[in-house]
Amino acid sequence: xxxxxxxxxxxxxxxxxxxxxxxxxxxxxxxxxxxxxxxxxxxxxxxxxxxxxxxxxxxxxxxxxxxxxxxxxxxxxxxxxxxxxxxxxxxxxxxxxxxxxxxxxxxxxxxxxxxxxxxxxxxxxxxxxxxxxxxxxxxxxxxxxxxxxxxxxxxxxxxxxxxxxxxxxxxxxxxxxxxxxxxxxxxxxxxxxxxxxxxxxxxxxxxxxxxxxxxxxxxxxxxxxxxxxxxxxxxxxxxxxxxxxxxxxxxxxxxxxxxxxxxxxxxxxxxxxxxxxxxxxxxxxxxxxxxxxxxxxxxxxxxxxxxxxxxxxxxxxxxxxxxxxxxxxxxxxxxxxxxxxxxxxxxxxxxxxxxxxxxxxxxxxxxxxxxxxxxxxxxxxxxxxxxxxxxxxxxxxxxxxx
Numbered sequence: 514x515x516x517x518x519x520x521x522x523x524x525x526x527x528x529x530x531x532x533x534x535x536x537x538x539x540x541x542x543x544x545x546x547x548x549x550x551x552x553x554x555x556x557x558x559x560x561x562x563x564x565x566x567x568x569x570x571x572x573x574x575x576x577x578x579x580x581x582x583x584x585x586x587x588x589x590x591x592x593x594x595x596x597x598x599x600x601x602x603x604x605x606x607x608x609x610x611x612x613x614x615x616x617x618x619x620x621x622x623x624x625x626x627x628x629x630x631x632x633x634x635x636x637x638x639x640x641x642x643x644x645x646x647x648x649x650x651x652x653x654x655x656x657x658x659x660x661x662x663x664x665x666x667x668x669x670x671x672x673x674x675x676x677x678x679x680x681x682x683x684x685x686x687x688x689x690x691x692x693x694x695x696x697x698x699x700x701x702x703x704x705x706x707x708x709x710x711x712x713x714x715x716x717x718x719x720x721x722x723x724x725x726x727x728x729x730x731x732x733x734x735x736x737x738x739x740x741x742x743x744x745x746x747x748x749x750x751x752x753x754x755x756x757x758x759x760x761x762x763x764x765x766x767x768x769x770x771x772x773x774x775x776x777x778x779x780x781x782x783x784x785x786x787x788x789x790x791x792x793x794x795x796x797x798x799x800x801x802x803x804x805x806x807x808x809x810x811x812x813x814x815x816x817x818x819x820x821x822x823x824x825x826x827x828x829x830x831x832x833x834x835x836x837x838x839x840x841x842x843x844x845x846x847x848x849x850x851x852x853x854x855x856x857x858x859x860x861x862x863x864x865x866x867x868x869x870x871x872x873x874x875x876x877x878x879x880x881x882x883x884x885x886x887x888x889x890x891x892x893x894x895x896x897x898x899x900x901x902x903x904x905x906x907x908x909x910x911x912x913x914x915x
Contacts, residue, residue, distance in 0.1 A: 532560040532683075560683060567685040568717050569602040572676050597673050599689050601715055603722060610637040611713055613691050615671065633665070634691065634711055636724065640800070645768045649793075649801040650761075651726075656709075657757040658730075659737050659748075661698050663707065669695035687715040700738035701745040707735050730756070759837050764793045764801050873899035 514525045529535065535556050542548040574597050594616060601609040612635050635652035656663040677688045690712040698705050710729040715722065737754045738745040748754060764780040780800070784792035793801040827837070875897040880886065897904050 529558045529563065532558050532563055534558075563683045564680055565683055565685055565717060565719070567678055568687065568715075570676060570678075570687055571600045572673070572689070573598050573600070574673070597671075597691065599676065599713070601687060603717065607640050609715060609722060609724065610639060611689065612637055613671065613673070613711075636713075636726065638722075638724070638801070645766055647764070647766050647795065647800055649764045651803070652761045652763075654759045654761050656759075657755075658698055658707075659700075659739060659754040661700055661738075663696055663698045663709070665693055665696060665709075667697045668693045681716060685717050689713050689715075698735075701740070703736070703738050703745055703747075705735045705737070707732055728758075757837065762803055766795060871899075873897045873904050 514523055516522075517524050527537075535558065536553050537556065538553045539551045540548050541550075575595070594614060596615065597613040599609075599611040601611075603609060614633055614635070633652055633654075635650060638649040640647040672692045672694065674690045674692070679686045679688070690710055693709045693711075695706045696709055698707065708731040710731070712727040712729065714725045714727070716725075737748045739748055739752075739754075740746075766778045766780065767775045768778075770776050780793050780795055782791040782803075783794045784790075786792075791803045792799055793803075875895060877893070877895045879894050880891065893909070895907075897907070
C-alpha cells in the first residue's frame with residue numbers, strides 16, 4: 514500500500530486471476546483499535562482484460578548448401594537443406610522452433626542418378642540459461658500403415674499453411690500445419706498414395722507452453738493390403754488395420770565450458786506415470802514433459818471404429834527415447850472420402866521452478882464416511898486446494914475401479 518502524493522490518496526494494486534464480478538471494501542483502523550468500513554463495492558473484470566499477450570512468431574523458409582563430397586572426380590554427392598521454420602518467441606531467452614526439413618541429395622556418378630526427398634518432421638524447444646542451453650526435440654521417425662512403412666522421401670511436394678492466431682479463454686493459441694502431398698506406400702507390387710497433414714497447436718499458459726501435434730491421414734483413394742502366404746490381399750469392408758508411429762524424443766543440455774567448446778548431457782525421464790506422462794528433470798527442476806494420450810482425442814471419420822492406442826517409450830543405449838504409438842481401426846469402408854484424425858500430444862513445460870512434492874488437501878463433507886444411502890442417486894460434494902501447483906483434475910473411483 515502506497516501513498517500517492519499527487520492525488521493525496523492511498524493506493525494498492527490487486528491482481529485478478531480470472532474474469533468475473535468481485536466485491537471489495539476498505540477498513541480503516543485508528544491507534545485505539547477503532548475501525549470503520551467503507552460500503553461494499555462491485556467491480557467487474559472482463560475476460561479480455563486478463564488475456565495474455567500473443568507471443569511473437571515468424572514463419573520463414575531457407576535454402577542453403579549443406580555439404581559437398583567429391584571422390585575420384587567420378588562420384589559427387591551434394592546435399593542441400595531446404596527448411597520451413599516457425600519461431601515462436603515466448604520470453605527473452607525461450608523460444609519454440611518447429612522445423613520441417615527437406616533434404617535434397619544430388620548423387621552423380623558420370624552425371625547420373627539424381628535423388629531428391631523429404632526427410633523428417635521435427636519439433637525443437639530451446640531454453641537459454643546463462644552458459645547453458647537446453648534443447649528438447651521430438652522427431653517423427655517413421656509411420657507404418659498395416660506394417661508398411663510410409664516413406665516421406667517420395668512425397669511429391671510439401672505445402673505450408675498460414676499461421677492463425679486466436680484465444681482459448683485468456684490463453685493465446687497459434688496454429689500452423691504442414692501438408693505432405695502424395696506420400697507413397699507400397700504393398701508388394703501395389704501402390705497407394707496418401708496425403709498427410711501435420712497440425713501444430715501452441716498454447717501459451719503463463720510461463721508454460723502446451724504444444725499439441727496432430728496428424729490427419731487422408732485415405733480417400735487409399736487401398737490397404739495384407740500379406741498372406743506370400744501374396745498381398747486387399748482388405749475388405751469390416752476388416753481392421755493399424756497405424757503405427759515412432760517418435761524420437763531427446764532432451765539435451767549444452768554448456769559452454771570454454772570458448773567454442775561445449776559439454777553435452779543427454780537427460781532421461783526421471784519419472785513415469787501410468788497415464789502416459791514422462792517427466793524430465795534437471796537440477797531438481799522439471800524441464801520437459803512428454804504426455805501421449807492412450808485414447809483418441811478426436812476422429813473425423815464415420816467409416817472407422819477406433820480403439821485405444823498403445824503407447825510405449827523405450828530408452829536406448831544412446832540415451833534417446835523412442836516413443837511408439839499404435840492405433841488400430843476396424844469397420845473399414847471404401848468408396849468415401851475419409852480422414853483419420855490422430856492426436857498424440859506433447860506437453861513441454863517451460864517452468865523452471867522447484868518440483869511440487871506435496872499432494873493436494875481434500876475435504877469431503879457429504880456423504881459422510883460410513884453413511885447409509887436409501888436411494889439410487891448419490892450427490893458427492895468435495896473441495897480441494899494445492900497452493901503450489903494448483904489442482905489439475907479430479908477422479909472418482911467406485912470399488913477400486915478406474
